[in-house]
Amino acid sequence: MKRVVGILAVFLLLSYLSHGYQFYGYPYIQKIKNFTLINQDGKEVSFSDFRGKYLLVFFGYTFCPDVCPTSMLRIKETLDYLGSYKKYVHVLFISVDPERDTPELLKRFISFYDPSGKYITGLTGKPEEIKKVAKMFKAYYEKVPIKDNPEVGYLVDHTAFIYLIDKKGILRIIFRPANDDPKRIAQDIIQVIKIFGVE
Amino acid sequence: MGKIFTVLLVIVGFVYAKPEIVIEDPWVRAVPPTAKNTALFMVIKNVGDDPDTLIGVKTDISKMVSIHKTVNQNGVMKMVHVDKLTIPPNSKVELKPGGFHIMIMGLKRGLKIGENVKFTLIFEKSGRIILEAPVKMK
Structure with missing residues (x-):
């Protein structure tokens, strides 16, 4: 019951702040704790390094054949x-x-979707570190072996949500795989930026 | 007499009912050059009056091809292997992102956007259908 009231409060708050704008994604409030992983250049980066930016977070893998692309x-x-x-x-x-x-x-992988190299950061790291980060986002993943195919070896079943985090590191909106209209996701992001401002 | 005629009709119908497979809008997803896996999508139409079943796919560009379905199970996207895919008469099955697709695993080379990739689809009744699918970023 407490949880339902909480979720309702999130909806009402965001809807009040956005003058009745109907969000496409699922409004949420959760402070994301800092974590440190390895970026595409092999350097350690922390979540807090991105403070000031609005973040879209996605969990996936480069061998992913359908969902991640x-x-x-x-x-x-x-x-x-x-x-x-x-x-x-x-x-x-x-x-x-x-x-x-x-x-x-x-x-x-990321330069294929962002040739400028400015807008996407790829993160990897020790499996136990990734596990901790995924848990915080309630992201789930599991290796699934493929029979008779040593070349591919295994696939990974995983949740495919896109998380929108505000400039202070607070998770604000979750987009489910069914909510994948880029125009409407962009509208939500702009709305959230308008509410919480830019630095 | 009428009875015999009906029986004959049924037999004739049985002999002459056949599937007719038409492939529409095939495309292969462009993936990053490092990617080892991608997928083929298309609409498989059966304009005939008998069902047919896709039982296999072949291509030279990868080590393995199989029919898969992406299933959303409580938010977790799972890949489910499908042995065969039946196309009922006068209907179609759409292979699209997030649903049925032909999974291409272990690519032997990178694919260029715009190039055509050759595939052979094997149907139970219609036999082999050869198609060329362009590589698209979509």
């Missing part, structure tokens, strides 16, 4: 719809397959 394309299209707001937004692609996703692989 779809989501990454939608994210790319979303960035394009942001127009002048694009500069306030950054994307974190966090690998749920850290054993195979080296920084080099991540770099080539």
